[in-house]
Amino acid sequence: MSAVSSASQPVPRWLAVPSDPNGLVPAVWPESAVRDEHGVLEIGGVAVTELRERFGTPLYVLDEDAVRQTARRTLDAFRAAAALRGAQARVYYAGKAFLSTEVVRWVTEEGLAVDVCSVGELAVALAAGADPARLGFHGNNKSEAELERAVEAGVGSIVIDSFIELERLAAIVERRGATQAVLVRVNSGVHAETHDFLATAHEDQKFGFTLTDAGAAVARIREVPGLRFVGLHCHIGSQIFGTAGFEESAARVVELHAELLAGGEIPVLNLGGGFGIAYTAADDPTPIEHLATGIADAVARECAVRGIPMPNLAFEPGRAIVGRAGVTLYQVGTTKPVALGDDLTRLYVSVDGGMSDNPRTALYGAQYSARIASRTSDAVPQLSRVVGKHCESGDIVVDHEYLPADIAPGDLLAVPATGAYCFSLSSNYNWMPRPPVVAVRQGSARVIVRGETIDDLLARDAAAPAQGTTGEGNE
Template sequence: MLSPADSLAPDWLAIPDDANTLASGVWPASAQRDADGEIVLGGMPVSEIVRTHGTPVLVLDENEVRGRARAFHDAFAAAAAQHSTSARVYYAGKAFLSTTIARWVTEEGLNVDVCTGGELEVALAAGVDPARLGFHGNNKSVSEIERAVSAGIGTIIVDSRIEIERIAVAAERAGTVQRVLVRVNSGVHAETHDFLATAHEDQKFGMPFADAETAVARIRELASLEFAGLHCHIGSQIFGVAGFRESASRVLALHEKLLAGGDIPILNLGGGFGIAYTSVDDPTPIAQLAAEIVDAVAAGCAERGIPLPILAFEPGRAIVGTAGVTLYEVGTTKPVTLESGASRLYVSVDGGMSDNARPALYGAQFSARIASRTSDAAPALARVVGKHCESGDIVVDHEYLPGDVAPGDLLAVPATGAYCASLSSNYNHVPRPAVVAVADGSSRVIVRGETIDDLLSRDVGISMNEGAR
């Protein structure tokens, strides 16, 4: 028999035997509780991190980022070598980009994807070899294209016919030949466990196959451009390889047709590999992903009697997502009881949708744990909410926390390394939090947190004297 509180819980959320346990795979490998019950990240107790850096704060485990980058690089390299080719793995700058992160992932063998002029400048400021950069985006400006070409960017991913002419002119002016990929829509759309095959993708990215053929023909006519291959991306937070197999099969059919016009050295199959946000998520192991996808492409090439190209992949959030843990301080708690008798404990923290917009944007699910202590109190169904003036300001929609969670407790939300800092805002004039790296018992700021003075400094209606604080 369900209790009234349990009737509000989704079917996938089970009452935990111990609401203090850190689910394996959801947290960085270094995360553990010490003898006092406090969570330790990268060898640093959370209370020490907060004492130095305040809350909210996004904590990134350096060794987790490096380890996952290295694991993806090595897995795809090994899988490709089995078929006498090579593989390139690109870190998705949009997931989270800073100069420090760019250095970490490139030191571990990855290339970097950027999709705006700002991301390009961060990567260049980090000292990343421009030849190891790929430039995505459906609306690259002329100035962004010119900057990328002049910097010597490795590849630009063409998203429309208009871009072909823009890139060609920029490359001609720069006196160079720019390598480009053409992004296509394979008609396979993957979301988590399921994929749906359709005739055409109704979305802003890429081109249908018929348009791509015309685009490639035009690229091959232009002396300042080099057609290097096709690019396809089928979705995000994907578990399993079924969608990749189907998409690869379709893209290879186009690849084979285009070979009649010349060599095609690269095939980029995108990525969007999923991570665990909750204990019920079951992402596909990295080595299995790499082996099965590369095997499928190799088999498809063999069936068609065509050479296997260099393969490229974009794991997305899978590099940095699990490495991030956001720490908050609990401000208030409030039990809410419905007319049905069902109740839920609302736990308000000192951040919210300004530092994690994903629940509001996508209905994304996260986990949470009291970080500063353990508790023997019975688990209570809770909803972690932020401080913003929005009813949709939810950080963790459904979670069981110890029923004695109280103001002053530190609360940790794992798997926030991707698409949290990069989507952060100043909604309600809340300063964005710092990003802090931890490793081997020490911490350091890699992105400075904002202050109220930072926000006021952008308001031109405040004179310097009146705005002084």
């Protein structure tokens, strides 16, 4: 399970003093992250000092090859595991982790389908040229307009989340004379070993049908000529290590699947995503090949017990595809030692971003790592906390870390594993413009999402006077 801290522990048990505070933990950083002969961090063959000069900070950096390689590896793993059991597998990239037209192109070129959960995400996927038939549409409160647009676009499948939504969609397909493939989202009752806000299969939450109610939803779908029931969907949470939760959830959902086969064929079982990544040296995520094998074995075993054919499988990883590929760059502004007692001091390192570009620490208590990126240091490791510049005491980027004691204003600081849910959850709190997203590959860098300027922010203020150009950091 991902490292979790306690407010009563100045130094959490999982945090070890590093032998080298300049070292890069391999599982946390993109494979391309290395230091050059001057100690400057390179990502995708590009020095971070060059990135700062060209694009400014804060800056989201995304390693294109890392995204592509992980997408291929994930698809290969699930296809191979399913094939050994006589089934096929489809992998959807969960766009909520991070979505742009470039990323959609990367993952679709590597063979993945795409999962969207709003009309905006659908628009991005379509603008990127994604095949609508290889899109899945999620969400617990899809409006009539969103469902209409999804049917109009020819979205491959819509995941039904409630009886009200079901009737909305039934009316749309009847009016349009269309046929729409749908899945039914169910809550298996399995609790993921993760933060309560990240666990999504327990009963007391907003997503999906209970196992008891799902049968009635499927029966109603089968009554509607324009709706084609293709399978069940279940997602037990996010940032999950190990296969035990997936296996137990699969057992419960396969039981329902077997009961529903009496009413007709069910070609697909979608078991969602939620596969964890390493954010700190204490994290030990399960290799995707082991996950694929364990989950496919569990489904095959449950089907064999019930004497039913194994359905084709579908999965929806997002963080696992893009998370490790991302690194956020900041510039240090101030440092401040704070005595904690018992001869213990924590160094507060303030950077030029914060909870507006990465709210996960404040929102979930997420843990991250950090390293000085513009140089190496021979100074001793110092207990540190990386904080942002927002007017909030909870504005923490990295809660617990050891950084070289001589870290100083002007140093570049890199925070790895920020490819997922950082840009997606970013905000303009304190009127901070969102940073650009830059893709790096084989020694070159380019903007794939333009950063905001103060003028952009003022342009949305209807009462503000027209502004000149004041933005920087986007080529």
